[in-house]
Amino acid sequence: MKDSMIRGADIVVESLIAEQAEIIFGYPGGAIMPVYDALYDYHEQIKHVLTRHEQGAIHAAQGYARVSGKVGVCLATSGPGATNLITGLADAQIDSTPLVCITGQVAAHLLGTDAFQETDVVGISMPGTKWNVQVRRVEDIAPAIAKGFYIARSGRPGPVLIDITKNAQVDFGEMNYTPCLGFRSYKVHLPVEKTAIQQAADLINKAERPYVLYGQGVVLGKAETELKFFLDKTGIPAASTLLGSGALSQDHPCFVGKLGMHGNYAPNLLTNQCDVLIAVGMRFDDRVTGDLKRYAKQAKVIHLELDPAEVNKNVKADVPVLGDCKESLSMLTEAVEKKSHPEWLAKFRELEQLEKEAVMQHDISPTKNGLTMGEVINQINQYKADDAVLVTDVGQHQMIAWRYFNYKKPHTQITSGGLGTMGFALPAALGAQLYDYSRQVICVVGDGGIQMTIQELGTIMQTKAPVKIVLLNNNYLGMVRQWQQMFFDKRYSFTELDNPEFIKIAEAYGIKAQRVNARGELTEAIEDMLIYDGSYFLEVMVEKEDNVFPMIATGCSVEEVRLS
Amino acid sequence: MKRYTIFVITENFIGILNRITIIFTRRGINIDALTASESRVDGIHRITIEVTTSEEMVIQLVNQIEKVIDVIKAFYHEDEGVVYQEIALYKIPVTRLDGGLEKIIRQHNAKIIAAEPQFVVLELSGHKEQTQELLEILKGYGLLEFARSGRVAVAKRMVTIDDFIK
Numbered sequence: 107m108k109d110s111m112i113r114g115a116d117i118v119v120e121s122l123i124a125e126q127a128e129i130i131f132g133y134p135g136g137a138i139m140p141v142y143d144a145l146y147d148y149h150e151q152i153k154h155v156l157t158r159h160e161q162g163a164i165h166a167a168q169g170y171a172r173v174s175g176k177v178g179v180c181l182a183t184s185g186p187g188a189t190n191l192i193t194g195l196a197d198a199q200i201d202s203t204p205l206v207c208i209t210g211q212v213a214a215h216l217l218g219t220d221a222f223q224e225t226d227v228v229g230i231s232m233p234g235t236k237w238n239v240q241v242r243r244v245e246d247i248a249p250a251i252a253k254g255f256y257i258a259r260s261g262r263p264g265p266v267l268i269d270i271t272k273n274a275q276v277d278f279g280e281m282n283y284t285p286c287l288g289f290r291s292y293k294v295h296l297p298v299e300k301t302a303i304q305q306a307a308d309l310i311n312k313a314e315r316p317y318v319l320y321g322q323g324v325v326l327g328k329a330e331t332e333l334k335f336f337l338d339k340t341g342i343p344a345a346s347t348l349l350g351s352g353a354l355s356q357d358h359p360c361f362v363g364k365l366g367m368h369g370n371y372a373p374n375l376l377t378n379q380c381d382v383l384i385a386v387g388m389r390f391d392d393r394v395t396g397d398l399k400r401y402a403k404q405a406k407v408i409h410l411e412l413d414p415a416e417v418n419k420n421v422k423a424d425v426p427v428l429g430d431c432k433e434s435l436s437m438l439t440e441a442v443e444k445k446s447h448p449e450w451l452a453k454f455r456e457l458e459q460l461e462k463e464a465v466m467q468h469d470i471s472p473t474k475n476g477l478t479m480g481e482v483i484n485q486i487n488q489y490k491a492d493d494a495v496l497v498t499d500v501g502q503h504q505m506i507a508w509r510y511f512n513y514k515k516p517h518t519q520i521t522s523g524g525l526g527t528m529g530f531a532l533p534a535a536l537g538a539q540l541y542d543y544s545r546q547v548i549c550v551v552g553d554g555g556i557q558m559t560i561q562e563l564g565t566i567m568q569t570k571a572p573v574k575i576v577l578l579n580n581n582y583l584g585m586v587r588q589w590q591q592m593f594f595d596k597r598y599s600f601t602e603l604d605n606p607e608f609i610k611i612a613e614a615y616g617i618k619a620q621r622v623n624a625r626g627e628l629t630e631a632i633e634d635m636l637i638y639d640g641s642y643f644l645e646v647m648v649e650k651e652d653n654v655f656p657m658i659a660t661g662c663s664v665e666e667v668r669l670s
Numbered sequence: 671m672k673r674y675t676i677f678v679i680t681e682n683f684i685g686i687l688n689r690i691t692i693i694f695t696r697r698g699i700n701i702d703a704l705t706a707s708e709s710r711v712d713g714i715h716r717i718t719i720e721v722t723t724s725e726e727m728v729i730q731l732v733n734q735i736e737k738v739i740d741v742i743k744a745f746y747h748e749d750e751g752v753v754y755q756e757i758a759l760y761k762i763p764v765t766r767l768d769g770g771l772e773k774i775i776r777q778h779n780a781k782i783i784a785a786e787p788q789f790v791v792l793e794l795s796g797h798k799e800q801t802q803e804l805l806e807i808l809k810g811y812g813l814l815e816f817a818r819s820g821r822v823a824v825a826k827r828m829v830t831i832d833d834f835i836k
Contacts, residue, residue, distance in 0.1 A: 228685065233692050237739040240684075257739055290835050291681050291742045415733035 111278040114244040115140035118208065118270065119148045121251040124283040127179045127206075129153045129170065129540060131163040135183025136223055138210030140275035142181075155540060155569060158561035160187050162533040164194025165559065168203050169537030172520045173495055173545075175328070177258050178537065180207040185223030188269070189230065193527055195265045196234040200524030201349060202326060204263035206254045213273040214242040228269050236264030242271045244279035249286075256286035261294040262413045263326060295412045298429035298437060305425045306408045307441035309382050315450045316342045317380035317405075319365060319394075322349035322523075323387015323412060323431055330516045332435035333386065334358065339439055341446035343454050345373035347388050348508060352518040362454040366394045368505040371465075371656045372457035374667040377402050379453075386410045387431045390420040391524065400663035410434050464669040465655045469510070476649035477625055479503055479578045483510035485632045486548060486576070494546035495520060495538050499531035499555035502584035505654045507550045529558030532575070536562055539571040546574070546636065553579040553605050563615040566641050574635050575612075577645040580652070581605055588653045612643035619643035673702075674728045675752045675823050678717040679709065679834055681740040690717060690741070693734045699723055703756075703820030711831050714742065720821045743834040747825055754823035758801035759783075760792040760808050761815035771811055778804050789814060 112120075118141050122130065132154060134142040145154050157163040160182045167178030178198075182191055188209040198205050212221040228240045237257045241250045247270060254266040288294070310316055324333050330353050337344055337360040344360045346353065354361055363370030365377075374396075377383070383405040388394070395401045398420060409416075409423035410431045417426040427434045469480030483506060492514045498504040498521040513519060520538055522530040535549035556577055566573055583601040590598050612619035618638060622631045622645070635642045658667045680686050687706060694701055702720040709716045721728065728746050735744040760780075762771070767790065775782070775792060778800070784791040792808075794801050801818055808816075 229688070232685070232689055233696065291740050413737070415730070415737050419730060419733075 107278055108280070110280060112281050113140065113144065113275070114247050114270070114277050114279060115144040115275040117244065117247045117279060117281050118251070118275065119144045119152065120281055121248050121283055122179060123148065123151050124285070125177070125251065125255045127152060127177070129155060130179045130181050131155050131157055131166040131170070131537060132181030133157060133160050133163055133183070133187060135187045135210065137184035137212055137272050138181060138187070140272065141208070141210065154181075155565065157533065158564045159559065160190035161193055161529065162559055162562040162565060164191045164198070164205070164207065165527075165530050165533035166537030166540070166562075166565070167205055167207075168194060168198055168530075169497060169520055169534030170541050171203050171205060172534070173517050173538040174541045175517065177204045177206055177255055180205060182207070183210045183223065184212055184227070185225045188227035189225055191267070192231060192234060193525075195231055195267065197522050197525040197527045197530065198265035199234050199236065201522065202263050202322065203265065204258040205265040206251070206258050207265060207267045209267065209269045210275070211240065211269045211271045214271045215273070217271070227267065231267045234265070235267050238267040238269070240269040240271070241274055244274045244277040247274060247279070248281065248283050252284060252286040253289070256288070257292065261292075295430055296414065296428045298427065298434045300437075302425060302427045303434065303437045303441055306384075306427055306438055309406050309408060309425060310340065310342075310384065310438075311443050313382035315380045316340070316382040316384060316447070317376065318342050318344035318360075318384045318386060319347065319388055320344060320350045320353055320386045321347040321388025322353075324350060324353040325516050327387060327412065327430055327432045329387070329432035329435050330354065332432050332439065336435050336439045339444050340442055341451070342384065343447065343451050345370070347391070347394055348521065349519065349523045350388060351508060352513040352516050355514045356512055357514065360451070362451070363458065364509065366391075367396070367658050368509065368654050368656065370458065370509070371461035371667055371669060372454040374656070374658060374664040375457060376454060378404065378663070378665045380405050382406050382408065384408045384410070385421075386435065387412070389416045392420070395420060395664065396658045396666070397661055397663045400665070410438075461656065461669065469506070474649070476652070477622070477628065477646060478652055479506040479648050480510050481625075482576065482578060482628065482632070482646050482648070483507050483550070485629055487512045489633050489636045490548065491546045493518060494548055497521065497531050497535035497538055497547060497549045499551045500526045500528045501552045501555060502580075502588065502652075502654050503550055503552045503578040505585075528555040530555070532556060532559050533562045533565070535573045535575070536566055536569070536571050539573045540569060543572060549573055549575045551575065551577055552584060553577060553581060553603055553608075554583040556608075560611065563612060563617060567615040567617060571641060572639065573641050575641070575643045576635075577608055577643070578648050579605065579608070579645055580648050580650050582650060585654070587651070591651070591653070593659070608645050609643070617641045617643050619645070621645040621647065623647050671722055671724060673720065673722050673749055674725075674746050675749070675754065675821060676719040676721065676728065676732060676735070676744065676746045677823070677825060678719065678735055678741055679743045679831055680715050680717065681742065682713050682715045683740050686715070686738070686740055687717065689738045690735055693731060694721070697727070697731065699727065699731065705820040705822055707822070709831055711835070714831060714835070718821055718823050745825075747827075751826055752823045753826060754797070754821045755795050756798055756801060756819050756821055757793065757795045758805070758816070758818040760794070760804065760813060761789050762792060762808060763789055763812045763814060766811045774804075774807055780804060
């Protein structure tokens with residue numbers, strides 16, 4: 107054995123350092139112990155955060171990745187450690203979040219024998235990862251990690267899982283790390299075609315009622331400035347998807363609101379009145395389109411998209427513009443004429459007024475005694491920093507927080523969009539906060555979701571992450587209850603919750619906590635929370651049976667968006 | 671609904687076939703036949719998949735297959751766009767061999783590739799319609815066993831693997 111040889115476990119850690127990973131979220135166990143042993147020596151070069159559950163680790167890595175634009179790193183043991191990552195992998199896959207997850211595996215000679223804590227995690231995670239691989243030999247560790255990081259962060263980002271058998275971790279090998287710069291079977295993205303840009307520009311120049319829909323692709327492609335310049339020049343009304351929020355400041359004159367099932371009234375309704383629809387880095391999710399047969403049929407569709415499999419998947423594109431939207435947006439801005447669309451824009455404002463009267467009035471300035479989720483978010487808006495990150499869970503609070511939060515900067519929206527994972531928010535907020543302790547990270551969560559990963563309060567305690575947790579408590583699984591009310595004859599089947607005293611739980615974890623029961627206490631409580639130096643738990647008791655509107659019910663068309 | 675042949679050119683890595691077939695499973699599409707083999711180029715495999723579906727669906731399947739990291743290229747053709755062949759084996763009891771059967775073997779250009787004391791094995795290569803026709807006839811001759819391969823095919827289009835790995 108040569109002196110230069112090191113253990114496979116050291117190669118794992120040195121490879122992560124070579125990829126400039128700063129932080130690992132993880133949980134130890136038998137099959138990954140050699141790597142944990144190695145981490146003991148490298149603690150000055152790379153930080154490790156011990157979560158309280160592997161699901162917490164992967165959601166934290168997702169939060170970190172979403173706020174930083176970097177690859178989130180996650181470490182777990184074999185068997186249950188690995189299977190606990192699956193929800194997070196599926197979540198990261200559908201929301202295009204770059205992750206590298208490393209799992210320990212039983213020694214190679216035991217594979218396939220039902221050894222202790224053996225599970226076929228490569229098989230199980232195959233549909234929920236962008237790429238995965240099992241490494242059985244020490245010499246394959248560094249190349250697999252290099253390839254994994256490259257795949258996770260390039261093209262349309264996504265999660266990668268690398269399963270490393272225990273023998274590979276303890277064997278000795280050479281460490282000479284070569285970053286991956288590409289390989290023949292993987293095309294990162296196609297070059298933007300000039301002819302497509304010209305066709306798109308022609309359509310846009312002739313359009314009378316053009317309309318831009320932007321999604322997370324703009325954030326992932328770091329094309330926020332390009333989007334702004336395009337809108338500055340063309341004056342086209344623009345609406346955001348759930349995950350696109352933050353890509354454009356809501357102060358921009360072209361910003362008209364948010365799309366989808368619980369988005370704004372005008373942006374949904376007017377989708378069926380535009381003549382040219384310009385979709386940028388979005389994938390026409392069913393929650394955005396409603397009934398596809400009655401979606402934007404009158405419009406010519408231009409689709410700026412990196413992933414060829416997304417083009418023509420749900421909505422047929424008259425002009426697909428494949429490639430990186432940072433590139434295509436700036437080419438398109440060059441090619442289009444300077445214009446404005448005051449009358450068309452006014453139509454959005456007119457309908458916005460309707461929504462204000464019918465919905466927002468009630469949500470933000472209610473006349474009833476009970477507190478609404480909307481007024482809580484509205485109060486947060488008054489005191490939050492411009493670049494405050496909103497991390498939400500899944501359900502009513504998620505939709506309300508998204509609707510009323512005032513997004514001004516990119517990377518301020520972190521939520522489980524595609525998968526709709528309850529329990530996502532608390533660990534994701536922790537991960538986002540650990541990227542930058544000085545950034546305001548506000549975790550808005552419901553009383554159902556928080557209990558799915560509430561153990562991560564322990565990680566918040568241990569890391570002293572100054573996360574501001576806002577629990578909107580209605581003692582219900584509110585979104586399911588709303589559906590039961592609207593579509594199932596008010597048969598509230600298993601949606602009411604008898605909840606613990608959350609304040610005591612938070613306090614047990616040493617987290618400063620406060621409860622708000624009445625309107626008069628709200629403003630001060632939010633101010634207290636946001637200026638508090640440290641993590642803070644604010645429970646707000648909200649109206650039990652309040653509903654989220656507008657709404658496009660399942661199977662309905664965007665033009666059937668209802669205000670009540 | 672139409673019959674399509676999907677060609678997948680891939681790296682020869684463990685698990686690749688699984689990665690491809692789950693794409694069909696997820697969409698609830700039945701694979702009519704599948705063959706995998708080496709290609710002309712070392713380290714590169716080719717998988718030929720036969721499906722009956724709509725063109726819209728086959729396009730989406732091909733797009734999803736091509737997204738698999740280790741897949742180099744995927745494309746599809748209708749039957750007219752490919753030259754293809756299948757092989758079928760028929761096991762017949764010796765007791766049923768007679769002049770009639772001999773005539774059938776000649777007519778169909780089938781071959782006897784094995785003769786054992788109790789049975790003979792006939793082989794016929796061709797399109798499914800041809801092997802199927804012989805199958806129907808041989809059912810009348812006490813057919814003991816029948817097996818048919820998936821389609822092996824090459825595209826008529828003048829492209830080669832080298833064009834994809836440039």
